[in-house]
Amino acid sequence: MLITCPYCGPRDVIEFTYQGDGNRQRPQPASQDLDAWNAYVYDRLNPAGDHNEIWQHSGGCRAHLKVVRNTLTHEISSVAFARGDHKAAMRHKAEGKS
Amino acid sequence: MSPRRIDTGGRIDRLRTIRFTFDGAPYTGHAGDTLASALLANGVTLFGRSFKYHRPRGVLTSGVEEPNALVTVLRGEVREPNIAATMVEIYDGLTAVSQNRFPSLSWDVSALNQLGGNLLSAGFYYKTFMGPAIGPLKGTRFWMFCEHFIRRAAGLGRAGIAADTARYERMNAFCDVLVVGSGPAGLMAAKAAADQGARVILSELEPHFGGSANWSGETIDGMPAADWAARTASQLEGRDNVRLLPRTTVWGYYDGNTLAAVERVTDHKERPGKGEPRHRYWAIRAKSVVLATGSFERPLVFPGNDRPGVMLAHAAERYANEYGVLPGNRIALFTNNDSAYRAALALKRAGAAIVAIVDVRPELSSEMRKLADEAEAKSLSGHAVVATEGGKALSGIKVQRFDMANGALAGDARSIQADCLLMSGGWSPTIHLASQAGAKAEWNAARQAFLPPKPTQQWIGAGAFTGSFSTAGAIAEGRAAGLAAAGGTGTPAALPVVEAAPGDPDPAPVFEIRANGKSFVDFQHDVTAEDVRLAHREGFVSVEHLKRYTTLGMATDQGKSSNIPGLAIMAEALGKPIPEVGTTRFRPPFSAVSIGSLAAERFGDLKPERLTPMHDWHVANGATMYSAGLWYRPMIYGLSGETIEQAYVREAKATRESAGIVDVSTLGKIAVQGPDAAEFLDRVYTNMFSTLAVGKARYGLMLREDGLAFDDGTTWRLGEQDFLMTTTTANAGKVMQHLEYFLDVIWPELKVHVTSVTDEWAGAAIGGPKARAILAACVTGTAVDNATLPFMGIVRGKISGVPVMICRLSFSGEMAFEVYSGAGYGTHVWEALIEAGKPFGLVTYGLEALGTMRIEKGHVTGAEIDGRTTARDLHLDWMLSKKKPFIGSAMMDREGLIAPDRLELVGLISLDNQPLNGGAHIVETLDEANPHDSIGHITACCYSPALGKYIALALVKDGKARRGRRAHISDPLRGRFGPVEIVSNHFFDPDGSRMHG
């Protein structure tokens, strides 16, 4: 399986660490809504098909990535930085190229 | 010259004699021989005993699909079982032994199983041992009684117990075109792709490139096909864009066009060269793959088809043409297709007498009649072999008239004397890799074979793999595939010209001759045609169930030779055509893969290791090193004659009496920096860090999201926005990822940067009543008195000219200091501390003494923070801030996590003055015969020099309430039972007066 890190390029899955279901919504830190916390910590979809996942490029730039992976074919249809457009990293990359 | 060796021909080097042994007997062969060809040349016919019936078995094939001739190869004490003799290249000193025989190969007690053959029919194990009670013997109990005997009698080779000392490597490779298989199709594909400038890898599981060209006896471009293959391979060899991998089996085809291969680098050598691995695991990423994996010849199913001396037709042809070995002098053939006629002629030319060609087909083409005439063979068309004769070698066959239309036999059986019978049941393309890649094979009625389907990944098939069984077809398809895989266009030069014997690629649809006697479908597992029918009668209709019930196609065979005949018989029993019965999907690996190659650099001398800056000093000063994850840490610094316990007791005692020093460089260290660093730490730790003064440290506890304890350590505030966090050695990586996850995914708005600085700092912890005096003697630039350096205070100074950071904190319970310096100065500072400590009786101590002192103090580590315990269980609830939310705060008070009967941390004192064992259970009532009702377990134990007793930390149900009560440890595995007293986990100096000084 290859994951195309937006910063590093296509890399083998061996460089990445799975960091869980990308659909999880963390309640506000002070929330006392136990149902919401329970859903966040334990409830998981198990789709046969496209799945939103968080992967960390732990053997590379260490960025967390939002990955859409098909659980049947391992096909990856989209990869993006989990924290948004990651401007600093992209700028750094552009400078490295020039 | 050996009895069956031909004087000329083949690739073997008759001038080089190689000596080896098989079952202890010495033999010779020649360079270029396999174990199978060399033994055949020596007249050996018996190679092994079958799985269930212990029937004598010879060699059936000449390649990777061999189901019978499996041997164990010995290298010193290391045994490697279940290796096909057809794949073992002989070398001087090769020691191989046969398998599954007792007491010897030629005289085997269990061969008597044959007499009671019906007892061991399909489903025997299942029915006998999973079934209902038979009299007093309940199925599973009966199995437990019989298992030992059955496992010994039925099976493959025995694994050894000696550790494998060989070295293994892993390689990652990238290419434009991976060509699997190097027969004429593969060679053409590799050449065509390489000519286009593509980066090409060509893999071949045999030692030599060329595949069938090496033994077909055909002519390509006016030269013997073997020479053409050698020339083509040598043309590829020198190219920068081509990598040739002989002795390499591509065994797995995974998504993303990733393929796994194993290269047998030194198995054919007497001893490996310097640094050479035994096997090399290749992970190959190919833009596109050419599958030129050829085909397997199928056996025919008839009574006695497993007798030694019965062999596949092409295998005999190959032994004669490639190895110069005749498998028999009087050879008969039995076939349903044309390919056997070429084999007959080749063996005739090599010097054998061809006594008969028995063909199930009533009519033969004129070309085949001509080939039979050339081979001077009696042609028996419309006939079938109905029996074989002989014991450990074939002496003759019986044939009868056969009607292909209805399978009926007619007329009298007639005997033909022969010492070798060659069979050909048609050919099955080797579609394993394509099947692994997700494609479902398609039945082709003309070829009577499953052909590869439309690719679902980036691969192109060529040659016999696609059902193109002629060399000319393979050459054309190979070149087209190579060109297409490389993305090339244009019209290339003329194709090489092939001169080959004629032949129709389509066999007659005959798989089995039904006559009296055992007809084997799966030679390796002794599955007969009758077993398949029995499975059908008992209601197994799915081919996957058939496989499991009869064990057809399991183990190393994986259906290579047995798949299609088994399916055909099942289809006939069901009254359905073969494609409706379906085929099983092939899964990796294609053939056996050594576990060592999969583990590769993860063990042995290629395994990465982490050494602290002071590592060499420890080793030079007598430390016994202990591996903790990838780290190596001193366990004890033993004096001569000391036991481990004596050493750590001495070290711990000396530390509490004067002072001790320990290397703590392995602790995880993370720089947490930025305007929001304090806020971030407040969120990840259960306790407050924003209130921590600059120049002070605080002990912190982290929980997981689910509210269970995660890690602990001290964090030092070096500046307003600058913290140095320490973690346990084992969790350093996990904590770092935990922090990064929250900063990157959950709270991207926080302005915090985390950096792993574990390797930047060397750390030494020095503790004991004299520790401060030792520091005072060597630290410059700062005072270290109580006012300047209070408990949890941090100062900066120098030791022997090197800047250091000193924090006064204690794990041992003594007045103690952690001294950090730049990693490059670690040994320098360490030695300066040792030197300064000499007048004060400073000792070095290792992990054992460290553990002992922490147990005495009742501090927790990973043994107690085991992923199941909460802060309350560990009496750390005083660290749970009520002023702020933190990770885990919402979930930590759930019902189950605050239940009164949870396991809680306690101390134990051994009351019989005997050592306690980690993992031992704790019970209220001792019952050695039938241990029950565990109330907890021991997490850590030691001899406490401070108490003069064996003590332990333990997790015990409602432990706090049990303090002062007696219990027992119950450790039936190690036979240790004894009384203990449950006490507080703070054994030693509970009010902390020593460390606060």
Ligand SMILES: [Zn+2]
């Ligand atoms: Zn990256």
